[in-house]
Amino acid sequence: MSKKLILIMIIFLTLIAGGMLIGTDEVTGAAKQTVTVAKVKKAPAGLDDPAWQQAKAVQVPFEGKEKFAGKKATVNTKAVYAADGIYFRFNWQDAEKSVTKGAWKYDGQKWSHQEGNEDRISLLFEIERINKFATKGCAVVCHVPPGKTAKDGKFGTTSAAEKGDLWHWKAARSDPAGFADDTWLTQISEEKGGRKSDAGKGGDKKNMTVDKSKPMYMPAPGKKLSANDILLVAHAVEINDYSGFKAGDTLTYRMPKMPEGSRADIKAISRHADGSWTVVLFRKLDTGHDDDVTFDPRKKYNFAMALFDNSGDEDSYDSEVLTLQFAR
Amino acid sequence: MNKRYGNQVNTFSEILGLADIIARMKLVRVPDDALTWHRFSGSLLLVLLVLLFLSGAFMAFYYSPVPGTAYDSVDYAMFSLPFGDVIKGVHYYSWNFLLMVMGLHLARAFIVGAYKSPRQLVWVSGVPIMLLIPALIITGDLLPWDQNGFWTTQVRISIIASVPVVGDFIVRLIQGGPLTGIAALTRFYVLHILFLPALLIFLLVIHFHFLKQRGLSGSWKENHPNRLSISFFPQLVNRWLLLFLAVTLALGLISWYWPAPLGDPADPTDSTFVPQPEWWVLFLNQLVTLFRGSLTVIGSVIIPGGLVALLIALPFLDTSPDRHPARRKKVILITLIIGIILAGLSIMGYVKHFSETHS
Numbered sequence: 001m002s003k004k005l006i007l008i009m010i011i012f013l014t015l016i017a018g019g020m021l022i023g024t025d026e027v028t029g030a031a032k033q034t035v036t037v038a039k040v041k042k043a044p045a046g047l048d049d050p051a052w053q054q055a056k057a058v059q060v061p062f063e064g065k066e067k068f069a070g071k072k073a074t075v076n077t078k079a080v081y082a083a084d085g086i087y088f089r090f091n092w093q094d095a096e097k098s099v100t101k102g103a104w105k106y107d108g109q110k111w112s113h114q115e116g117n118e119d120r121i122s123l124l125f126e127i128e129r130i131n132k133f134a135t136k137g138c139a140v141v142c143h144v145p146p147g148k149t150a151k152d153g154k155f156g157t158t159s160a161a162e163k164g165d166l167w168h169w170k171a172a173r174s175d176p177a178g179f180a181d182d183t184w185l186t187q188i189s190e191e192k193g194g195r196k197s198d199a200g201k202g203g204d205k206k207n208m209t210v211d212k213s214k215p216m217y218m219p220a221p222g223k224k225l226s227a228n229d230i231l232l233v234a235h236a237v238e239i240n241d242y243s244g245f246k247a248g249d250t251l252t253y254r255m256p257k258m259p260e261g262s263r264a265d266i267k268a269i270s271r272h273a274d275g276s277w278t279v280v281l282f283r284k285l286d287t288g289h290d291d292d293v294t295f296d297p298r299k300k301y302n303f304a305m306a307l308f309d310n311s312g313d314e315d316s317y318d319s320e321v322l323t324l325q326f327a328r
Numbered sequence: 329m330n331k332r333y334g335n336q337v338n339t340f341s342e343i344l345g346l347a348d349i350i351a352r353m354k355l356v357r358v359p360d361d362a363l364t365w366h367r368f369s370g371s372l373l374l375v376l377l378v379l380l381f382l383s384g385a386f387m388a389f390y391y392s393p394v395p396g397t398a399y400d401s402v403d404y405a406m407f408s409l410p411f412g413d414v415i416k417g418v419h420y421y422s423w424n425f426l427l428m429v430m431g432l433h434l435a436r437a438f439i440v441g442a443y444k445s446p447r448q449l450v451w452v453s454g455v456p457i458m459l460l461i462p463a464l465i466i467t468g469d470l471l472p473w474d475q476n477g478f479w480t481t482q483v484r485i486s487i488i489a490s491v492p493v494v495g496d497f498i499v500r501l502i503q504g505g506p507l508t509g510i511a512a513l514t515r516f517y518v519l520h521i522l523f524l525p526a527l528l529i530f531l532l533v534i535h536f537h538f539l540k541q542r543g544l545s546g547s548w549k550e551n552h553p554n555r556l557s558i559s560f561f562p563q564l565v566n567r568w569l570l571l572f573l574a575v576t577l578a579l580g581l582i583s584w585y586w587p588a589p590l591g592d593p594a595d596p597t598d599s600t601f602v603p604q605p606e607w608w609v610l611f612l613n614q615l616v617t618l619f620r621g622s623l624t625v626i627g628s629v630i631i632p633g634g635l636v637a638l639l640i641a642l643p644f645l646d647t648s649p650d651r652h653p654a655r656r657k658k659v660i661l662i663t664l665i666i667g668i669i670l671a672g673l674s675i676m677g678y679v680k681h682f683s684e685t686h687s
Contacts, residue, residue, distance in 0.1 A: 132598075134595065298406075298407060299403075302592065323592075
């Protein structure tokens, strides 16, 4: 072998070794956590798929706000990606499974709404850069007028150029259909917030009569209740005869619709067992929709999460902003 | 004048009218060992500089030196253009390796006594180049307008501001005002892509001028009056091109597998962000940390300035004709002590900023 060739090989190998040593670990500040999305050959098929073992778990701390002020929560977070999809797995302690969401209950004489709301988890990504979201997180999209509480606040960005992608898993209103609600954030206005549903159909339908005194729908013949004992719109049929109900019977109040179009991008699987929720959300890396963030495994992303325990409003546990980075 | 004008012109160089220049280049002879395994750092530095110029020029096409758009323009160049991240990576790794190879180049020149007569000015003309590279890095760090670049610049500016008498003036000069904003970014950009590269080329020309005048240093054992030589063109140029290709390929692969970092967009209101110093500046950072308050000037100016002065003065302090390290024990020992201290400071800095942070 000629000396020239040896020299070239030595330089080549030294540079590669040097590159590995220099590394590219960037400084992200002391508090910012990174969730690394592991690359897997085969996408996880469920909550306990072996593919999840390839992902490093990150314990994401959450701080309680409003009603939960002073309380803390932790969500064990994992993420993997395969050929064209990204998969998140969340696990958090929640002794009580809350899926009531004002469900109807019959006492033998009349129908009334039960106490109780639902458990939820939401994620916010940037579709187009939201000013200071990378450092301040959700605080920059929550606008509370001076002197008012969070309940009076509006959710949205400060300019039309800033766009957020909000994934909203709801134990009662989206999970039974097998989805998380796919919404997005745009500029806030004085009249209303900047929260929009993705293109397509979805959401839920209130199950009540025009006079709001009782439910209007029940499971269609041959149709069963879905996960968490929730009645889907697709499985419901109008009640013609209320005499068949007996005391103690319950019926879903907020019936999830099967989403379509861009609103049906985020699929969900869940389980509540042994006092904890395990939720998997998955989506295509690139949905091709303008109202979704496009994940490019070469890039890093900022995201923040919120956890809602039996809550229907702004009472939540919020995470700090996190970094999402893809392993190659 | 080309003798074949008017007749048939059949080579590419003749078509371009370069035949005479090439003929002259062929007459230039350089030592046979001009680019060999023990003497390649200078050529490698040139390769890395060329790569920095080329990759930097590519990024400049897309860069917007305004705080509101700088980050997005870099993000666009990296992730929306084909191989944009690889080109940014080549730029990033090139300057990292440039510093390392520069250290090797300096160390070799010192060990073989290449600074001694008659090559004192080759050595002296190299020192400003060595100082200019960090200036290019410092001005370049701010350009992506990311958190690390922004806050690292704040630390550097505060160190400059601590220099007595001229500190504030220099800060105003480079920053264009009291805060790091649009004026600072514009000035850093202009310095980074125009003035500093122009100055670097000027200094390189001077360095090469002295190199050509005084020749490459031979073995430390003795001077070889009958050293073998090769032609500058095409032999040396071909070797260099081979090196250029190998390094480009290596850095391209490194950049592909370990992409250059781009942090979060700069948030001047986020005072909680703690920038960590880059590896090459750890010893300086530690010096500044050791000397605080009224003594800051010792760590920020006197010691670094003294080291630079020592480097420049070395050929005039060590004037003995001996080049063999065994016969230069005193100089070697002093340098070794300085080197160990600097390495120790770097390790202390690393432990402080990296190990302790992650533990």
